[in-house]
Each structure stands twice: as structure tokens, then as C-alpha cells.
Amino acid sequence: MSMEFVIHIGERAVMTTLLIAGPLLIIALVVGLVISIFQATTQIQEQTLAFIPKIVAVLIALVIFGPWMLTEIVSFTENIFMNLDKFVG
Incomplete structure (x- = not known):
């Protein structure tokens, strides 16, 4: 198993993780931003x-x-x- 192969597998694992987590994180970010703007305009600091909206949005x-x-x-x-088989040899 060469160093390049291990780096390639690690790189692919990180990219897959980012690709999978990305949509949920972006939705949580957008909902959080909208709620923050709503709280700032209405001065509700609850x-x-x-x-609650973030949890619901991420679940959806x-x-x-x-x-x-x-x-x-x-x-x-x-x-x-x-x-x-490439891992063993």
C-alpha cells in the first residue's frame, strides 16, 4: 500500500464527509440567519x-x-x- 493510495483514500473520505454534511449545514445556517434577522427586527431575544426551527429544518x-x-x-x-486487495499488498 503506497503513500499516494492512502492519501487518495483519506482525501476521498474527507470529500465524501463534506459532501454529505454540506446540505444539512447550509440549511441550518440559512434558517439560523433568517431567525437571527427576525429576532433583531422584532427585538425578541428568546x-x-x-x-426549534433549525431542528425542524434539519429533520426535513x-x-x-x-x-x-x-x-x-x-x-x-x-x-x-x-x-x-490493495490494502493488504
Whole structure:
């Protein structure tokens, strides 16, 4: 197993992680920004107001993006197992 192969696998693992986590993080960011703007304009400073919409938005996004995320994870895992013979030698 060469150093380039290990770096390639590590790079692919990091990219897959970012690709899978990206949509959920972006949705949480956008919802948090909208709630913050709403709180600033109405001067409502309730801390729990920011958490509930974010949780609901992320859960809805998880339902929407879940099958795609699972497909990406399974594809990465299949690729690892297909190249298992390269790990030993």
C-alpha cells in the first residue's frame, strides 16, 4: 500500500464527509440567519426560538436528502471494499 493510495483514500473520505454534511449545514445556517434577522427586527431575544426551527429544518432536509446521502455513503463503502486487495499488498 503506497503513500499516494492512502492519501487518495483519506482525501476521498474527507470529500465524501463534506459532501454529505454540506446540505444539512447550509440549511441550518440559512434558517439560523433568517431567525437571527427576525429576532433583531422584532427585538425578541428568546434563545429557544432559534433552536426549534433549525431542528425542524434539519429533520426535513434529512428526510429529503437522506436517500442521496445513503447512496453516497454506500458507494464510498463499496469502493473501499472493492479495493480491499490493495490494502493488504
